[in-house]
Amino acid sequence: MVTNFLFFFVYLLNFVTTESSLVNLTILQTAVAKGAVCLDGSPPAYHLDRGSGTGVNNWVISVEGGGWCQNVAQCLLRKNSKYGSSAKMENQVYFSGMLSNEQKFNPEFYNWNRVFVRYCDGGSFTGDVEAVDPGTGLHYRGARIFKAIMEELLAQGMNKSENAILSGCSAGGLTTILHCDNFRILLPNSVKVKCFSDAGYFVNIEDISGKPFIQQFFNDVVTLHGSAKNLPPSCTSKLEPGLCFFPQNAAQQIQKPLFIINSAYDGWQVRNILVPRGTDPKGAWNNCGANIKTCTPDQLKVLQGFRLNFLKALEGLGPSSTRGYYINSCFAHCQTQKQASWFGPNSPRLFNKTIAEAVGDWVLERNQFRQIDCPYPCDKTCG
Numbered sequence: 001m002v003t004n005f006l007f008f009f010v011y012l013l014n015f016v017t018t019e020s021s022l023v024n025l026t027i028l029q030t031a032v033a034k035g036a037v038c039l040d041g042s043p044p045a046y047h048l049d050r051g052s053g054t055g056v057n058n059w060v061i062s063v064e065g066g067g068w069c070q071n072v073a074q075c076l077l078r079k080n081s082k083y084g085s086s087a088k089m090e091n092q093v094y095f096s097g098m099l100s101n102e103q104k105f106n107p108e109f110y111n112w113n114r115v116f117v118r119y120c121d122g123g124s125f126t127g128d129v130e131a132v133d134p135g136t137g138l139h140y141r142g143a144r145i146f147k148a149i150m151e152e153l154l155a156q157g158m159n160k161s162e163n164a165i166l167s168g169c170s171a172g173g174l175t176t177i178l179h180c181d182n183f184r185i186l187l188p189n190s191v192k193v194k195c196f197s198d199a200g201y202f203v204n205i206e207d208i209s210g211k212p213f214i215q216q217f218f219n220d221v222v223t224l225h226g227s228a229k230n231l232p233p234s235c236t237s238k239l240e241p242g243l244c245f246f247p248q249n250a251a252q253q254i255q256k257p258l259f260i261i262n263s264a265y266d267g268w269q270v271r272n273i274l275v276p277r278g279t280d281p282k283g284a285w286n287n288c289g290a291n292i293k294t295c296t297p298d299q300l301k302v303l304q305g306f307r308l309n310f311l312k313a314l315e316g317l318g319p320s321s322t323r324g325y326y327i328n329s330c331f332a333h334c335q336t337q338k339q340a341s342w343f344g345p346n347s348p349r350l351f352n353k354t355i356a357e358a359v360g361d362w363v364l365e366r367n368q369f370r371q372i373d374c375p376y377p378c379d380k381t382c383g
Helices: 002-019 029-034 072-079 142-155 171-186 213-225 241-245 247-253 267-274 286-290 297-315 355-363
Strands: 021-027 045-049 058-063 092-095 113-117 163-169 192-198 258-263 324-328 370-372
Touching: 029 142, 045 092, 045 142, 058 171, 092 113, 142 171, 163 171, 171 192, 171 247, 171 258, 192 355, 213 241, 213 267, 241 247, 247 297, 258 355, 267 286, 267 297, 297 324, 324 355
Parallel strands: 058 113, 058 163, 163 192, 192 258, 258 324, 324 370
Antiparallel strands: 021 045, 021 092, 045 113
16 A cells, blocks of 8 residues: 555656656745735745756737635735735645646757746736725735736847747736737837636626526726726727726737637536526536536536637637637636646647647647637537
């Protein structure tokens, strides 16, 4: 028994150390003077693993995800966690998937300058409220954090880059969409800028009870964080600011090339948008929400409807010669930072391409990948 345990431990340790590397946390103390601080007032942070060889002048940035806080109570909870304070963040994180430094695990970006931006504002880096409530000590300064970290990376050498990619997962994927054009503005014109969003295409649909839960939630986030002035003006000039937190409304006018990676059966969206807390008091969706293979025929019918609504919201962006997308049917959320779903022998494939291969083709302009998977359960590569 002990021998088996030791074998498993050694195997696990070898798996972690070969597919990923530990990268130190950098606390950006100089941001405090700019008011660019986390919810608790602590300085923002990031992790940087330097590029080498042919990738030394290329940069890829991944913005951390982690939901949002829509009211003071939720933000106070975040304030005492790594999602609201750099004092609570790990000193090191593993870089894997799109951040891996090994070519066999990350064929295109392994030797680029790879950055992981920590998420500690709770508003997808859009907030900017000057006043700080002395009773709570909460700071809503996400937009300032984004600018301060990007300025720091420019000083670290990104200003001389040939290619600069902004990406992110979940709430970080939404950040990528909302800030794509802002990112372009911060960089010299000589830099080739592109953005890809992973699991950040949150759709405005009603929940299973027929209520617009996510619409109200995003409206509360935008109001609390004072986000309106940092959302795309092309959207806020036509719609209420809360609606411009949705990619289907905000991404239409993005000028820079954008690649969207998402599951049409996004597990997080199913559990939190389609079936949010309070809509399923008897827990009928608990198993289905955790594993699509356990869903009843009636639940699958609802999920197929969700997929159609998702695709409708995506198609609503209209045509674009620079936009690409990889929409698979895996019951997943965030696929670029996990080695198993990014690039490997058993990774999901769409038209025989892994996510890493499709993104690489699009970034390096070998192929404008635009593919949507067939409905569940036809894709046998999801595992």
